[in-house]
Each structure stands twice: as C-alpha cells, then as structure tokens.
Amino acid sequence: MVTYLVFALIALFLAAYFAGRSRALTSVDGEISKLHSLPGQHGMFLALVSVVPALLALIVWSLITPGIESNIIRSSFANELGGLGVPQVEAFIRDARAIAFGGVVGFTDATKEAAAALYKTVHARSVWIIVAICAVLAIAGFFWGYGRIAPAYRARHVVERIVRVFLIACSAVAILTTIGIVLSLIFESLRFFQQVPIHKFLFGTHWSPQSAFTGAGTQQGAVDPNIFGMVPLFVGTLLITFIAMLVAAPTGLMAAIYLSDYASKPVRAVAKPILEILAGIPTVVYGFFAALTVAPFFRGLGESIGLGVASESALAAGVVMGIMIIPFVSSLSDDVINAVPQSLRDGSAGLGATKSETIRKVVLPAALPGIVSAMLLAVSRAIGETMIVVMAAGLAANLTANPLEAVTTVTVQIVTLLVGDQEFDSAKTLAAFALGLVLFCITLALNIVALRVVQKYREQYD
Incomplete structure (x- = not known):
C-alpha cells in the first residue's frame, strides 16, 4: 500500500505540473510575456504544493510508526513479557514483526503468533490512516495552488524558496548525521571508560574481550580491565x-x-x-x-x-x-x-x-x-x-x-x-x-x- 501511495504521489506531481503550466498559459491566452513567472515555474509551484505536504506526512509517519506499533505490542503483551530482559523483548517484537510480514523466524509459539496478528492489524490501520492524511493534504494543496495561479503571481519566488529550504535540509541532514555519529561514539565510550580505565585501554597490550567476565582474580560480574x-x-x-x-x-x-x-x-x-x-x-x-x-x-x-x-x-x-x-x-x-x-x-x-x-x-x-x-x-x-x-x-x-x-x-x-x-x-x-x-x-x-x-x-x- 505504501508503495502504491508513493507512485500515486509521483503521478500527482507530474499531473499537477502540467495542470499548473496549462492554467498559467490559459490565464494570459498564451501570451507568456504577461506572466510574472514562466509557465514551467507555475507548474512546478502547483506540483510542489500538491505533493510536498503529503510527502512530509509520509516521511514523519515512516519514522514514528515503528516505535508506536512496538509500544502497542509491548503494552498488549505486558504480562507475557514481564519476566524478560530488554534483548529478549526486542527479539520477541522483531519475531512478531517478521511473522506478520511473512518473514522466517527460528522459533515461534502461540504468543508470537498472536502478537504478529495484532501487529498486522495495527500496521494496516496505520497505513489506511496515512493514506487518508496524504490524500487530504494532496487534494487541498492542489486546489489551493490551482486557485493561486494568476498572471501576477510570483510562482518563481515560491519555487526558489522551497528549493532553497530543501537544499538547506539536505545539508542539515548531512551535518546532523555526522554530529549524531560522533555523539553516539562519545557517550557510549564514556560508559565503557566508567568500567575500564582509559589508560588501560589506550596502552594495554592484551586484548581478550571474550573473557571479560571470567578473568582470574575478578569477582563474579566484575570486569577485568x-x-x-x-x-x-x-x-x-x-x-x-x-x-x-x-x-x-x-x-x-x-x-x-x-x-x-x-x-x-x-x-x-x-x-x-x-x-x-x-x-x-x-x-x-x-x-x-x-x-x-x-x-x-x-x-x-x-x-x-x-x-x-x-x-x-x-x-x-x-x-x-x-x-x-x-x-x-x-x-x-x-x-x-x-x-x-x-x-x-x-x-x-x-x-x-x-x-x-x-x-x-x-x-x-x-x-x-x-x-x-x-x-x-x-x-x-x-x-x-x-x-x-x-x-x-x-x-x-x-x-x-x-x-x-x-x-x-x-x-x-x-x-x-x-x-x-x-x-x-x-x-x-x-x-x-x-x-x-x-x-x-x-x-x-x-x-x-x-x-x-x-x-x-x-x-x-x-
């Protein structure tokens, strides 16, 4: 369904472009010199205002939905998962997701099957919700933009601002990704250095992490630095x-x-x-x-x-x-x-x-x-x-x-x-x-x- 939605947005983008271009030409009876912006810029304006809001909603949905669905599964099977640790709970949710979408897991039981059925139902509902939201945003954006097209409308300025924001966002993603990588390394490394002194790590000459909790002379559960x-x-x-x-x-x-x-x-x-x-x-x-x-x-x-x-x-x-x-x-x-x-x-x-x-x-x-x-x-x-x-x-x-x-x-x-x-x-x-x-x-x-x-x-x- 999501794949079809993406293709529908692409088709809408192309249709809106040609509709906006045709609307601009019709408004001046084909005399392009009377337009403030070129017909193609009016078409791009209509295509962007029709598709971009729906596309942003789809991106936000794809980012937050997995967490929400996992929390629903976790809360619905709280009794069954109460005695499990974090890795086991994550493995249970991952297996339920795999079963729901036809994947293969190494071990399954009635609880996982029930969780998979619930996961499939919740996911289907969320898909229909995002389809409805994208449809409303796309239709509203199309009619709003179509009504704005006029000879004096500065479509070029709007398109350039949208493109500028897109370029800034791309640059910000690259920068934020780098910052996120560095911060994740720093914070997790600080947690490691709370257990192992940094000088023993930097200047130690023996590496055997597989025996981290079985070293001679260490207490049970202690770490041998x-x-x-x-x-x-x-x-x-x-x-x-x-x-x-x-x-x-x-x-x-x-x-x-x-x-x-x-x-x-x-x-x-x-x-x-x-x-x-x-x-x-x-x-x-x-x-x-x-x-x-x-x-x-x-x-x-x-x-x-x-x-x-x-x-x-x-x-x-x-x-x-x-x-x-x-x-x-x-x-x-x-x-x-x-x-x-x-x-x-x-x-x-x-x-x-x-x-x-x-x-x-x-x-x-x-x-x-x-x-x-x-x-x-x-x-x-x-x-x-x-x-x-x-x-x-x-x-x-x-x-x-x-x-x-x-x-x-x-x-x-x-x-x-x-x-x-x-x-x-x-x-x-x-x-x-x-x-x-x-x-x-x-x-x-x-x-x-x-x-x-x-x-x-x-x-x-x-």
Whole structure:
C-alpha cells in the first residue's frame, strides 16, 4: 500500500505540473510575456504544493510508526513479557514483526503468533490512516495552488524558496548525521571508560574481550580491565595498512603517470577501464583470493627458504588489500595529473627539460595536493577493510611487527563484538564504541595533516 501511495504521489506531481503550466498559459491566452513567472515555474509551484505536504506526512509517519506499533505490542503483551530482559523483548517484537510480514523466524509459539496478528492489524490501520492524511493534504494543496495561479503571481519566488529550504535540509541532514555519529561514539565510550580505565585501554597490550567476565582474580560480574588493551589491534591495523600502501602507492602512482603522460590514446582507452575493474570486485572475492592463493603461496615460499609463515598472515592480507586499492590511487592520481595545465609542461620542455624531468620536477609537485588526497583515500580504505583481514589475517590479537604472523585489525574486532543480539550495558559490547572513537580520532588527525599539505602546495602552484 505504501508503495502504491508513493507512485500515486509521483503521478500527482507530474499531473499537477502540467495542470499548473496549462492554467498559467490559459490565464494570459498564451501570451507568456504577461506572466510574472514562466509557465514551467507555475507548474512546478502547483506540483510542489500538491505533493510536498503529503510527502512530509509520509516521511514523519515512516519514522514514528515503528516505535508506536512496538509500544502497542509491548503494552498488549505486558504480562507475557514481564519476566524478560530488554534483548529478549526486542527479539520477541522483531519475531512478531517478521511473522506478520511473512518473514522466517527460528522459533515461534502461540504468543508470537498472536502478537504478529495484532501487529498486522495495527500496521494496516496505520497505513489506511496515512493514506487518508496524504490524500487530504494532496487534494487541498492542489486546489489551493490551482486557485493561486494568476498572471501576477510570483510562482518563481515560491519555487526558489522551497528549493532553497530543501537544499538547506539536505545539508542539515548531512551535518546532523555526522554530529549524531560522533555523539553516539562519545557517550557510549564514556560508559565503557566508567568500567575500564582509559589508560588501560589506550596502552594495554592484551586484548581478550571474550573473557571479560571470567578473568582470574575478578569477582563474579566484575570486569577485568587488563584484557581490554587496544595496542595489539592498532599495531595490526597499521601493519596491514603499511603493507597495503607499499603495494598500492608506488604501483598506482606509476600507473597514473604512465596513463597520463606516456600511454597512447588507444592504450589508455583500454588500460584505464581494465585497471578500474579492480575497484568493482567485491571484497569477499579478494578475501577468497588471499586465503586460497596468496596466503598458501607465501607460506610455501617461506618454507622453501626456511622461514616460518603462518597460515593467516599480515603479509598476505596487506598484499591483497594493496592490490584492491590500486584503482583508488591510480584513477584519482591520473585525474589530478591530467588537470595540471599543459602550459607548465610546455614551459619546462622549452627550458630544455626531458619528459621525465618535467614529470618529476613540475607535474608531480603541481599535482601533489591531489595525490595526497588520493593516498589518504587509499589509507582510509585500507583501515576500514574487514573481509580480507578476517579471511587472510585471522582474528588473533597478536602484538607483533612481524608481517609473517597472524594479526587482526580494529574493524574486525568491532564487527566481532557486535555480532548477534548483544546487551549494550556490558564492557564487551561497549568496547566496540571505544575502538570506533579512537579510530575516528586517528582518521581525523590524518585528514588534518593532509589538509595542511594540500593548502601549502595549492597556494604555491595555483
């Protein structure tokens, strides 16, 4: 029903546009010069006042209805849910919702079936209510806007104001989303640091959150702060990222230089799309490649020269990750190098510089801000990768700088801590937010450093 309502609003938008445009032309007998605004602007005015109020009502309904329906289920089955904890209640409501809409649940009973029937009834009523509200708003908006259309009516001003408000709202959503993410990380991390001292978390060298409540020497229910040391995770993250950048940075940059200054047009037309195909391969495919091909290759190579290489190693994960992010470096660097004015190349050639000297001493310095941005994007991509690390580097939080051993990363541990139904009051789960906050701070610091570099050299070469 909601899908049909959306299509109906789209059809109304188009119909109102043409109706408003026709109304404006009819009011001046086709002499557009007598209109304050263009016919299309009158049509857009009528389309917006007809659809926007109904669309806003639909958005508000979609945001508040799930909570209201869940509260109705919770209050109607208060006796049955009285002895359950918060995770169990949420799981019960989720299963009831799944049953109501034809989903599959692992376990069902008469209580869940009854809750699903009630949920389906409540949801159907709410759908009919929002359909009625949207219909009233759309019809009222259409007739009000249709009556306002006249030769002297300033439809253009109204349309521009509505568009301006829409653009401001989009900007506000982006800003508020960022603020919400940061605040959620901060507040949940503060709850974690109430149970685990921040210095033990930042400088601890042992990570074993699975044994958070079973540590030796701790009271029952107490948290052992000595098993939440994040140092092994960040060492593993930096080690894999470093190996990946050793592969991606020179390869991607050299490929960009070749494609932009040395390759002929036919070669570039074929090589660039093929290189960028790497960016479209799912990360799980890279994970299979690392686990089934690269890791055994490095293990066999190490055994042949007398080195002990783990079945899951930072080297295998880093190399495959570097291959994955080569397109990010090469494509962005190629675009930046091509954006360097040809006059700089011509001036360098006029002074007697060779092509390689021009690239090293003129083109690359001029393109440095963009190249730094490309490298930063590649680093961020490497830091945030999870699947390759899980399949090729493992889950062991080892504090080592040896690329031949198994390590893990921050993102892998965040996913591990938040898998399944979790209680967000335990230090084990809250540790994921603390890891995310520290990772956010490190990424922010990298962005600030890169921004300073970009600003310095942009002033020099612009």
